[in-house]
Amino acid sequence: xxxxxxxxxxxVIEAFKTERTIDKIMIQKGSKEGSIKKIISQAKSNxxxxxxxxxxxxxxxxxxxxxxxxxxxxxSYDYSTLENIMDRAKxxxxxxxxxxxxxxxxxxxxxxxxxxxxxxxxxxxxxxxxRAVGLTAVVAKTSAGAIEHTPVAKVxxxxxxxxxxxxxxxxxxxxxxxxxxxxxxDLKGPICLVIGSEGEGVSRLVKEKxxxxxxxxxxxxxxxxxxSVAAGVLMYEIIRQRMK
Numbered sequence: 001x002x003x004x005x006x007x008x009x010x011x012v013i014e015a016f017k018t019e020r021t022i023d024k025i026m027i028q029k030g031s032k033e034g035s036i037k038k039i040i041s042q043a044k045s046n047x048x049x050x051x052x053x054x055x056x057x058x059x060x061x062x063x064x065x066x067x068x069x070x071x072x073x074x075x076s077y078d079y080s081t082l083e084n085i086m087d088r089a090k091x092x093x094x095x096x097x098x099x100x101x102x103x104x105x106x107x108x109x110x111x112x113x114x115x116x117x118x119x120x121x122x123x124x125x126x127x128x129x130x131r132a133v134g135l136t137a138v139v140a141k142t143s144a145g146a147i148e149h150t151p152v153a154k155v156x157x158x159x160x161x162x163x164x165x166x167x168x169x170x171x172x173x174x175x176x177x178x179x180x181x182x183x184x185x186d187l188k189g190p191i192c193l194v195i196g197s198e199g200e201g202v203s204r205l206v207k208e209k210x211x212x213x214x215x216x217x218x219x220x221x222x223x224x225x226x227x228s229v230a231a232g233v234l235m236y237e238i239i240r241q242r243m244k
Contacts, residue, residue: 004137004225006072007065016042016135019152021075023134024049024231028058028069032224035071047156049130078152082161085124086168094124094160095190096170098236100126100159102206103147103197106226107133111142112228113195118146120235124132125152126161135194165192172210175230177223179213187238188215 013035015022027036027041029052043050061072089096099117104110110191115118117125133139140147155161162172173187174194191200194210196202207213214226216233225233 004074004076005061006074006205007062007067009039009068009070012070012072013021013040013042015072015074016046021079022048023073023136025056025073026051026053026061028055029053031069033147035153036170039070045190047129056168073134073136075135076137076140077113077147077152079135079154080124081124081165082124082153082155085126085151085153087228089123094121094123095188095242096165096168096192097122097190098124098165098170099231099235100158100162100165100172100192100194101128101132101175102194102202103128103200104130104195105131105133106198106227107136108142109138109198109228110149111139111144114139114150116228116232116235117147118150119145120239121177122150122235125150126158127152127157128153129154129156132146135152136225159206159209162192162194163237166209166211171212173212173214174210175208175215176202176207176213176235177215179215182214182216182237184220185212185214187234187241188244193231193234193238193239195227195234198227 006015023047027050058071061071085098086096100121166172169188170192172192194202
């Protein structure tokens with residue numbers, strides 16, 4: 001295994017028997033025969049993300065090892081659950097403060113967000129199963145140890161998760177340039193902060209689920225911030241308002 005990558009059919013099949021979390025399985029396009037069929041079936045039954053890619057992609061990732069048409073990505077750390085994150089807030093006697101990430105793909109951004117979330121006292125982070133980076137070794141390193149103390153839950157549907165949090169009494173606020181200035185939005189109380197993907201921001205469907213939309217003041221010629229920087233600015237505005 002190289003940096004949390006399992007290469008080859010036997011390695012992936014054996015991983016199914018363990019309790020380690022598989023983030024994603026890459027299958028070579030057109031491969032459906034023999035044990036590949038078994039891998040696809042079991043992956044689907046376990047709810048793992050399956051991605052079909054060309055042979056060149058697998059060749060590049062395997063660096064010369066025989067991949068036999070399949071590579072799996074193993075999470076460096078175990079995932080938590082939304083319930084555990086809510087329980088952390090309850091145990092501390094605090095209003096829930098949760099960071100919801102809508103398709104962050106850069107592991108450095110995710111690691112930096114986990115680090116800042118820990119520092120500001122957020123109770124946990126929510127990421128989607130698909131089209132987003134998981135808890136890789138790079139994420140762990142960038143978090144500077146925060147990944148050991150900040151639970152991360154992986155969910156199938158971000159929009160539905162926001163609805164679930166709203167039913168539990170949380171306000172959902174997302175970052176978007178078309179929103180109200182962050183100083184004018186009430187960010188106190190139980191809250192989930194929604195941060196969008198690099199480049200595209202919060203998706204339309206997710207944005208429609210949110211109670212508030214807020215923006216960060218910008219005075220320069222460039223009109224956007226790195227996702228982890230934007231998340232950090234808004235996390236600290238939430239803390240500032242809570243400390244009033």
